[in-house]
Amino acid sequence: MKIILAAAFTILSIAPAFAELPNPYQPPQRRWATMPDGTPWGTSAGVEIGPKGEIWAIDRCAGTSCDGSSRAAVHIIDPKTGKASHSIGAKLFATPHGLHVDKDGNVWVTDAAISKDKKIGQQVIKLSPDGKILMRLGVAGVSGGGPTHFHDPGDVVTAPNGDIFVADGHGTVAPDLPPDTITRIIKFTPDGKFIKAWGSLGSGKSQFRNPHALAFDSQGRLFVADRVNGRIQIFDPDGKWLTEYHAFNHPSGLYIDRHDTLYASDYNSEGQKGIYIGSAKTGKLKYFVPDDQAGEGIVAGPDGTLYEGTPTGITRFLKKP
Template identity: 50%
Template sequence: MDLRGLVNTSVIGVASLFMAIGAFFGSAGSARPQSSGTSKNAAAESPPAASPLGAPNNLPDPYVPGVSWGQLPDGRKWGSTAGIAVGPDGNIWAIDRCGAHGSRGTNCADSPLDPILEFDPSSKFLKSFGKGLFVSPHKITVDHDGNLWVADNGIKDGKGQQVFKFDQNGKILLTLGKAGVSGRGLDTFDQPTEVAIAPNGDIFVADGHGEKTTDNARIMKFDAHGKFLKTWGKKGTGISEFDCPHTLAFDSQGRLFVGDRQNNRIQIFDQDGHFIAEWKQFGRPSGIYIDKSDVIYVADSESRNGEPGYGYNPGCRRGIRIGSAKDGSVKYFVPDAAPYPAAADSTGPEGITADAGGNMYGAEFTMDVKKYVRK
């Protein structure tokens, strides 16, 4: 199937839903709740055709099941991953939390391992770097020039809460934020999640992975040299408000797509922060990737039924929804291997990207990277 041959279709109607914002607090090493109204051992059910918010569960799946990918150095296994990106040369870059499980903890703080890894398209390991710089790296972005951007949302011993720009050999070209300092100021972050680079080089940072009502939930904009330009957003459920802005992507028009994860939606803005649209038909967005043809890939790793609280998005099956960034139509659905309804723990990809052939790569919180080959 040709994912780039998308045609305009009407978006599934969006029904109203009571949005309950509870807080499930994990351990210091993980933001994920350990239990929910749905047991891990509960019998699998058939999901509805679409969730109450309009996310379809029964579309064609044009991929073979994902398989573990990446020839890691001897003795090394994947830790929790959340970020993966394809560079201009076709090589794949991934973030690994230093072989450890969890997020927003201190899993790389004292590790001898490099968290940034490069592979060629055949999965051959090429190089790694970043040892000693990060506390808990989150997402990775490769810009048009092949430079790498990584957000660190951990904090320990004077490190963390920063964004780094690297060249492909690991040289630091720019840092944003204050090392080891979290805050609400214009020069600090509080659990930054991902970076997106505009065509003119402006830098956009999603800032705010926390569940507390006092935590940051905003977009920060800087020029190409790191000078602060503006910010927008606050904690909430309204338009231009966020609850865990977890992922960012630009389309070909230069519109900024924000994965507003805990609100189970994508919000779209222009580069001055003006609201354009709200989409709920792609599920609960942990990761967003938009290719040059405006095919949008959205990874949902957390939707669950059960009691209101973290991850609550009833009737929505986890998986990857693929459609058009131009009109919001959803054309394909790659279901998570986990049975429906899922338990509270994360499964499937949190980070998502695709190569020039349309093959997908998913970075999984549950300690793996998988490749999905088109049928």
């Protein structure tokens, strides 16, 4: 009974702290993004900003999956109208999930499932801005471990030197998983050669339960959204554990801007869902933007506008005047 009461007190004491933080944004604009033909946007988990400030986002083919669809899965969104102005990635993904745009404008997508015909999925695919396939990591339609396979890759990011990092183990959510369940961070060379992997299932240092998003700060530190464990773990590029932040609740999406402002979307908070904004350097919160849409991907545009990938499409948050 004492343990239950203590846990309840902790949750109740944390929730008001979030509510007391200022919110510099206007109410959310739901289902903001649309296709040129008027088709509603489907489920989205990935939103990114390109080197020219362009907004890229995943659309799961106007539904919850791209399996069997001929629609494109990745789009540039006009920041004024919300319409998709350029689209790539048709017939390549079962469940496109993580999205990254590198410094050269190339587009990286993780596919966290397997198609019904077992021909696509469980890969990380690098595309040119016009949709040409530049690299494939993983074996199409096959889940596994080791240096050549993925087990539900959730996100991908490239380091300043071009090294590739993949968060592997999106499905590690259930509390009764076998201890040898694959959940890890994998590092590759810029040309896709395996370097190393680290991590295991659990809640200790360098352990994960649903590593969901990745980001680098200005110091070259790798941030990992350890969603189910309710923390952000921070590593050096060689996988050395440095520290962890707990103020951002259950982070699902991560974005760090050039000022080291850290944005984290909270998918499954015990308290109130929302977007947490704070310092990547210190882990201290500065703002809280309430949002009940269980957001996943998050990015801030050059003018501070927020774009969030949610189960019902893309949500936009404009700053208050």
